Amino acid sequence: xxxxxxxxxxxxxxxxxxxxxxxxxxxxxxxxxxxxxxxxxxxxxxxxxxxxxxxxxxxxxxxxxxxxxxxxxxxxxxxxxxxxxxxxxxxxxxxxxxxxxxxxxxxxxxxxxxxxxxxxxxxxxxxxxxxxxxxxxxxxxxxxxxxxxxxxxxxxxxxxxxxxxxxxxxxxxxxxxxxxxxxxxxxxxxxxxxxxxxxxxxxxxxxxxxxxxxxxxxxxxxxxxxxxxxxxxxxxxxxxxxxxxxxxxxxxxxxxxxxxxxxxxxxxxxxxxxxxxxxxxxxxxxxxxxxxxxxxxxxxxxxxxxxxxxxxxxxxxxxxxxxxxxxxxxxxxxxxxxxxxxxxxxxxxxxxxxxxxxxxxxxxxxxxxxxxxxxxxxxxxxxxxxxxxxxxxxxxxxxxxxxxxxxxxxxxxxxxxxxxxxxxxxxxxxxxxxxxxxxxxxxxxxxxxxxxxxxxxxxxxxxxxxxxxxxxxxxxxxxxxxxxxxxxxxx
Numbered sequence: 064x065x066x067x068x069x070x071x072x073x074x075x076x077x078x079x080x081x082x083x084x085x086x087x088x089x090x091x092x093x094x095x096x097x098x099x100x101x102x103x104x105x106x107x108x109x110x111x112x113x114x115x116x117x118x119x120x121x122x123x124x125x126x127x128x129x130x131x132x133x134x135x136x137x138x139x140x141x142x143x144x145x146x147x148x149x150x151x152x153x154x155x156x157x158x159x160x161x162x163x164x165x166x167x168x169x170x171x172x173x174x175x176x177x178x179x180x181x182x183x184x185x186x187x188x189x190x191x192x193x194x195x196x197x198x199x200x201x202x203x204x205x206x207x208x209x210x211x212x213x214x215x216x217x218x219x220x221x222x223x224x225x226x227x228x229x230x231x232x233x234x235x236x237x238x239x240x241x242x243x244x245x246x247x248x249x250x251x252x253x254x255x256x257x258x259x260x261x262x263x264x265x266x267x268x269x270x271x272x273x274x275x276x277x278x279x280x281x282x283x284x285x286x287x288x289x290x291x292x293x294x295x296x297x298x299x300x301x302x303x304x305x306x307x308x309x310x311x312x313x314x315x316x317x318x319x320x321x322x323x324x325x326x327x328x329x330x331x332x333x334x335x336x337x338x339x340x341x342x343x344x345x346x347x348x349x350x351x352x353x354x355x356x357x358x359x360x361x362x363x364x365x366x367x368x369x370x371x372x373x374x375x376x377x378x379x380x381x382x383x384x385x386x387x388x389x390x391x392x393x394x395x396x397x398x399x400x401x402x403x404x405x406x407x408x409x410x411x412x413x414x415x416x417x418x419x420x421x422x423x424x425x426x427x428x429x430x431x432x433x434x435x436x437x438x439x440x441x442x443x444x445x446x447x448x449x450x451x452x453x454x455x456x457x458x459x460x461x462x463x464x465x466x467x468x469x470x471x472x473x474x475x476x477x478x479x480x481x482x483x484x485x486x487x488x489x490x491x492x493x494x495x496x497x498x499x500x501x502x503x504x505x506x507x508x509x510x511x512x513x514x515x516x517x518x519x520x521x522x523x524x525x526x527x528x529x530x531x532x533x534x535x536x537x538x539x540x541x542x543x544x545x546x547x548x549x550x551x552x553x554x
Contacts, residue, residue, distance in 0.1 A: 081095065081117050081118060081119040082095060082096045082115070082116070082117060082118075083095055083096075083109065083116045083117065083118050083139075083140045084096045084099055084108060084109060084116075085098075085099055085106040085107060085108045085109060086106065086107050086109060086156075086160060086162070087103070087105060087106055087107075088105075088107060088160055089105055091181075092139070093118055093139040093140045094106055095118060107160070109153070109156055110149070110152040110153060110155075110156055112142075112144060112149050112152075112153075113144065113146060113149065114142065114143050114144020114145065114146060114149055114189070115142070115143050115144070116140050116141070116142050116153070117140065117141055117143070118139065118140050118141070122141050123137050123138055123139075123140075123141065124137065125170075126138050126141050126167060126170070126178070126184045126186070127178060128170070128178075129170045129171065129172040129173065129174075129175065129176070129177060129178065130170060130171045130172060130173055130415055131172060131173030131174050131175070131414060131415045131416065131417070131513055132412070132413070132414045132415065132481050133173065133174055133175070133414055133415075133416060133487060133491065133513060134174050134175030134178060134548070135175070135178070136175055136178035136179055136180040136548060137180065137181070138165070138178070138179050138180070138181065138182055138183060138184040139162075139181045139182060139183065140182075140183050140184070141183075141184045141186060142183060142184070142185045142186065143186045143188070143189055144189060145189040145190060147190070147261065147263065147269060147295040147296075148269070150185055150263050150293065150295060151263045151267050151268070151269045152267070153183065153185070154185075154263055154264075154265065154266075154267040154293070154544075155266070155267030156267075157182070157183055157267075157544060158265065158266055158267050158542060158544060161542055161544065162182050162183055162544065163179045163180075163181075163182035163183070163544050163545075163547045164179065164182055164183045164184075164185060164265075164293075164544050164545055164546075165177050165178060165179040165182065165183075165184050165185070165289070165545070165546055165547065165548060166184075166185045166187055166205075166235065166239075166289055166293045166294070166545075166546070167184050167185065167186050167187065168187050168188065168205070168206060168232065168233030168234075168235050168236035169188075169208065169231060169232055169233050169236060171229075171232055171236060171511075172511070172548075173415045173416065173417050173511065173512055173513045174416075174491075174512065174513040174514070174515070174548075175548045176288070176289075176510075176511075176546070176548045176549055177236075177289070177546070177548060178548045179547055179548060180547075182544075182547075185293060186206075187204075187205045187206040187233060187235050187236075187293075187294075187295070188206040188233070189206060190204035190205045190206040190207070190235075190295055190296065191204050191206040191207045191208075191211070192204040192207065192296075193207050193211060193212055193215045194215055196215065196216050196218070196219045196221060196301065199221065199300065199301050199302075200258055200298055200299060200300055200301055201215070201216055201221075201298070201299055201301060202259075202296055202297070202298040202299075203234050203296065203297060203299065204234070204295070204296050205233060205234055205235025205236075205238075205293075205294040205295050205296060205297065206233050206234075206235065207233065207234050208230065208231050208232060208233055208234070209223070209226055209227070209230045209231075209232060209233075209234065209237070210230035210231055210395075210396060212234065212299070213226070213230070213392065213395060214392070216301055216304070217304055217391070217392060220303065220304055220362070221301040221302065221303065221304055222301060222302060222303075222304035222391070223253070223256065223299050223300070223301060223302075224246060224249075224250035224251075224256050224300065224301075224302050225242065225243075225244050225246040225247055225250045225251065225252065225253055225256060226244050226246065226253075226395055227242060227243065227244045227253075228244055228245070228338075228398055229398055229402065230395060230396055230398075230399075231402075234294075234297055234299075235293075235294040235295075235297070237253050238253060238254055238257060238260075238284075238285060238286075238294060238297055239284075239286070239287065239288055239289050239294065240286060240288065240509070240510055240511050241253065241254050241286040241459065241462040241509065241510075242254055243452070243472060243509060244336075244338075245336035245337055245338040245355070245356075245357070245450065246335060246336050247452050247453065247456065247457070248328070248329035248334070248336075248337050248451055248452060248453040248456070248469075249332060249334070249335055249336075249453070249456070250302075250456060251453075251456035251457050251458060252286070252456075252457055252459060252462055254285040254286045254459040254462055255456060255457060255458050255459055256299060256300040257285060257297055257298070257299060257300070258273065258298040258299065258300055259271065259272065259273040259276070259281075259297070259298040260272050260273070260281060260284055260285070260294055260296070260297050260298070261294075261295050261296040261297075262280065262284055262291075262292035262293060262294050262295060263292055263293045263295055264280070264291065264292045264539040264540065265291065265292065265539055265540025265541070265542065265543075265544050265545045266539065266540070266541065269295075270292070272284070279531070279534075279535055279538075280292065280535065280539060282459070282460050282461065282531075282535075283461070283531075283532060283535035283536075283539065285459045285461065285462075286459045286461040286462040287461050287532070287535075288461075288510060288546060288549045288551065289545055289546035289549070290532075290535075290536055290540065290545055290546055290549065290551055290552065291535050291536055291538075291539040291540055291545065292539055292540075292545070293545070302363070303362055303363045304363060304391055305335075305359035305360045305361065305362070305363035305364055305391050306360060306361065306362070306390070306391060307359075307360040307361075307388050307389070307390060307391065308335075308336075308357050308358070308359055308360065308388065308389055308390075308391055308393075308394040309357065309358045309360065309367045309369075309372070309386065309387075309388050310355075310356075310357045310385075310386070310387055310388070310389060310394060311354075311355070311356050311357070311358075311372065311373070311384065311385065311386050312353055312354070312355050312384070312385035312386075313353070313354045313355075313373075313376060313378035313379075313382075313384055313385075314351065314352070314353055314378055314379045314382035315351075315352040315353070315354060315377075315378055315379055316350060316351065316352070316379050317352075318341075318350070318352060318428055318431065318432055318435075319428045320377050321339065321352035321354060322427055322428055322431075322449075322451075322471070323377075324354060324376050324377060324378070325337060325339055325354055325450060325451045325471075326424065326451055326469045327375070327376075328354075328356055328451075329451035329452070329453050329469050330453070330468075330469065333358065333364075333365075334356050334357070334358060334372075335357055335358060335359045335363075335364065336355075336356060336357035337354075337355070337356045337450060337451060338355045338356070338448065338450040339352060339353055339354045339355055339448070339449055339450045340352075340353050340355070340446050340447055340448050340449060340450075341353075341431075341435060341447045341449055342447075343438075343439075347439050347440040347441075348435075348436075348439045348440075349435040349436075349438050349439060349447060350435075352449070354376075354378065355450075356372075357394060358372055359391075360388075367388065369386060410444065410478055412481070413444065413478045413479055413480060413481055414477075414478070414479045414480070414481045414487045415445075415476070415477060415478055415479075415513070416477050416479065416487055416490040416491050416494060416512075416513040417474065417475065417476050417477060417511065417512035417513055418473075418474070418475040418477070418494045418497060418498075418512050418513070418514065419472070419473075419474045419475075419508060419509040419510075419511050419512035420472070420473045420474070420497070420498065420501055420506050420507070420508055420509065421452070421463075421464050421465060421470050421471070421472055421473075421506060421507045421508070421509055422465065422470060422471045422472075422473055422501065422504075422506045423465035423466075423467040423470060423504070423505040423506060424451070424465070424467040424468060424469040424470055424471060425467055426504055426505065426506075427470075427471040427473075430473075430501050430504055430506065431449055431471070431473055434473065434475075434497060434501075435447070437497075438475070443475060443476070443477055443478070444477060444478030444479060445475075445476035445477055445478045446474075446476045447473075447474070447475050447476070448472065448473070448474040448476065449471060449472070449473050449474075450471065450472055451469045451470070451471050451472075452464065452469065452470045452471070452472060453468070453469060454466070454467060454468050454469065454470060455468070460528045460531070461525070461528060461532060463507040463524055463525060463526065463528070464507055465505050465506060465507060466505075467505075472509060474509070474512075477490060490513075491513050491514075491515060494512065494513055494514045494515075495514050495515050498514050502523070502524075507524060508524065510524075510549075516549075516550055516551075517550065517553075518550065518551065518552065518553045521549075521550070521551045533552070536552050
């Protein structure tokens with residue numbers, strides 16, 4: 064299959080100046096203040112802004128890249144503002160002149176999902192307000208990162224129920240894809256813990272929505288990959304936070320036993336967090352499994368009891384059990400030191416052609432074994448995550464998961480030298496081939512990875528949810544301008 068890494072348009076910045084003040088609808092280019100002063104005519108001025116609309120080369124290059132470092136679509140302008148009204152005004156402007164728009168949080172996409180060639184990128188980072196925390200909920204800006212949110216809510220002894228492993232992602236970003244993590248087996252995805260949203264639609268309307276107010280829009284935005292609206296704020300459900308977490312890691316040499324024990328923990332509500340990963344043995348075969356789980360202490364859970372938590376688990380007794388207690392935030396933020404080291408040695412900036420799949424539980428052993436065998440001898444550069452979800456807690460219609468009580472997330476987090484483009488291209492193609500194979504067996508993808516998708520692929524991915532999703536797209540983004548980098552509703 065041909066990679067969808069380019070979607071050429073004729074939108075470009077007309078000059079190397081930095082402040083964009085107008086648009087040329089005939090030439091289809093953004094126009095800077097310097098060009099207007101030089102007497103360029105036939106222009107339409109952009110709305111008056113307190114924020115910035117810029118087109119300097121460094122900023123455009125930065126927003127034409129992402130954590131994947133594979134796809135590069137250079138925008139024509141970048142909007143940075145803390146005003147939702149200015150975001151709405153600029154989207155109305157873009158709607159009038161058919162300019163494509165993408166919202167960007169922390170730029171953690173891996174395959175150009177939040178990029179737009181020649182159009183407008185809206186950086187949501189300035190929308191980072193948090194609070195107040197009251198009545199078991201908190202309203203936060205889409206640009207707030209989860210580490211800042213939980214630091215604020217912990218002052219009231221409360222916490223969002225579920226986190227992605229890496230906390231420095233934006234609320235708007237993870238709610239656009241789903242937001243999975245180890246607590247999903249108990250609390251569902253992050254999108255399942257949203258009370259209400261404020262969004263700006265593709266038509267430029269600022270709208271509040273919830274399960275009872277504009278529910279069609281609410282459900283089209285959560286895990287909707289930015290297709291119908293830009294999230295500007297979210298009201299999140301909070302639960303009682305533990306003071307201490309008991310954290311365990313257990314070794315397994317048999318994949319089926321590992322998966323079965325994970326399933327058992329995922330079905331037991333006493334375990335607040337269940338994840339795991341697979342490592343290569345000395346011969347390069349991916350056979351060493353590590354089950355990771357956590358139990359919350361008071362006031363969210365009970366006092367520790369190692370014997371109780373480990374009873375019945377069939378881990379390899381020849382390996383040491385890792386068991387430790389730690390403050391709750393330390394547990395949530397446990398990746399911080401590792402990320403710091405990766406940034407220091409430069410690997411954080413390598414290419415990340417990730418493969419993220421959700422496997423049906425009844426075929427998880429078979430499908431994951433095949434994929435793990437294919438990885439033998441390869442240097443991944445990152446982790447191979449494999450852990451259970453609980454279907455009963457996953458309610459968002461656009462977060463597509465297999466119809467199985469306990470699906471499994473399988474994520475191969477590649478980190479490849481960006482200079483080796485041949486290997487990166489081959490890996491992306493292999494990702495698509497793997498996806499096609501497991502999809503035929505009932506799997507879905509978790510759409511944060513690097514799998515090239517056509518509109519037909521997406522239609523198959525959404526299945527029975529497609530018609531309502533497409534209807535919401537027509538209703539709220541009638542000119543198909545939002546998030547073109549996803550390639551879902553291509554013309």
